[in-house]
Amino acid sequence: MLVDRFNRRINYLRISITDRCNLRCMYCVPPFGERKLRHKDILRYEELLRIARIAIKLGITKIRLTGGEPLIRRGVQEFIPVLAALEGLEDVSITTNGVFLKENLEMLKAAGIKRLNISIDSLDKEKFKRITRFDYFDQVWEGIETARDMGFYPIKLNVVLMKGVNDNEVFDFGRLALEQPYHLRFIECMPVGLAENSLAFIPNAEIEKTLIDTFGPLIPISPGLHDGPATRFRFEKGKGEIGFISAISHSFCQECNRLRLTANGMLLPCLLSNTEVDIKDPLRRGCLDGALIEVFQEAVSLKPECHPLGLENNQKVHRKMCSIGG
Numbered sequence: 525m526l527v528d529r530f531n532r533r534i535n536y537l538r539i540s541i542t543d544r545c546n547l548r549c550m551y552c553v554p555p556f557g558e559r560k561l562r563h564k565d566i567l568r569y570e571e572l573l574r575i576a577r578i579a580i581k582l583g584i585t586k587i588r589l590t591g592g593e594p595l596i597r598r599g600v601q602e603f604i605p606v607l608a609a610l611e612g613l614e615d616v617s618i619t620t621n622g623v624f625l626k627e628n629l630e631m632l633k634a635a636g637i638k639r640l641n642i643s644i645d646s647l648d649k650e651k652f653k654r655i656t657r658f659d660y661f662d663q664v665w666e667g668i669e670t671a672r673d674m675g676f677y678p679i680k681l682n683v684v685l686m687k688g689v690n691d692n693e694v695f696d697f698g699r700l701a702l703e704q705p706y707h708l709r710f711i712e713c714m715p716v717g718l719a720e721n722s723l724a725f726i727p728n729a730e731i732e733k734t735l736i737d738t739f740g741p742l743i744p745i746s747p748g749l750h751d752g753p754a755t756r757f758r759f760e761k762g763k764g765e766i767g768f769i770s771a772i773s774h775s776f777c778q779e780c781n782r783l784r785l786t787a788n789g790m791l792l793p794c795l796l797s798n799t800e801v802d803i804k805d806p807l808r809r810g811c812l813d814g815a816l817i818e819v820f821q822e823a824v825s826l827k828p829e830c831h832p833l834g835l836e837n838n839q840k841v842h843r844k845m846c847s848i849g850g
Contacts, residue, residue, distance in 0.1 A: 525583040526783075526820060528827040536586045536782040537579050539572060541600065543787045545593040547621050547656040549645070551684060551713055565788045569603045571807055573610075575785065578816050580612040586750055588617045588641075592787070595624040605635040615750045617641065619682070623660045625667030629674055639750070640671055641709075643682045647696045655690065672705065680707040680767075685731060687724030694734045701764035702739065709754055709767045714796065727773040735766060742766060753779065771796065777830040783823055791823040796831035 526534035543561050545553065567575070576587060587607065594600060595618075608616040617639035618632065625642065632640075644664060646652040652661040671679055681700075685691050701708045710731050736742055742757035745765060753776040754767030770776075784792040789804025801823040806815050 537584045538588045538784045540787045542592040542597040585614040590619045608635040622664035622667045641680045678707045702762045706764045711769045728768040728770040793827040
């Protein structure tokens, strides 16, 4: 088992399979683009599967695929079913921007994936285009509705609200949680390689107050077996739910159970830290599983008790969010 210095059991691995994306969201990628990894620097699928098997031996039971945008990597339609079938995994899910979701839903369902996280920061077509720099709203929304009709559950819609950009859409997202079975997740904007440093941070407490003032009390929901760090609520008679991921204003580090693997083979003990441990180099030098297990153990030993960022801290993570997958 992977247990860190603070007695937290690590059983969740987020794997970024590519740093490439077909959107350029303003809080993720600079408007002029971002230098991408060379093809040879990205972990191959067979390498990812070897790492996943070792992780499972060490007690990892949940894997989430991220990017960049995972569904744009060539060969992903063959990779996902193989990964999802690995013995010992209890939960495999994916985070996507939804642009290519509809055409991959049959594959995801056949692979046994039921849980989807879809990033969508606006329900307004023009604002969506401003945030993502692409006019793909209709494609994304069609994919979300098709996934709902096909029985995927839960479908989590990840929302980053930014002051002066999309903060006037709290009502629209709240109404969506009332009328549809989607799980809205409000994620505080994090200082991780921010592309636009002028983006104004909004604490989730403000969003929660606006929702309560508009729609009435939020009823707490107990966390499920494979839940992440969101505090969950629902409205009375609401079909969906509301969740808050408040990494900056209300740290949940004491419950952190995850490691992250970047597309170029770095294990990250903490999202909001610049610490990383190279697993690609020993992997490609032909090291046996024992040496790779030691890399995992080193990464876990470096997990901090709490991330160093806060509302009054100007420190920033230099790594780009597009290279981590959130």
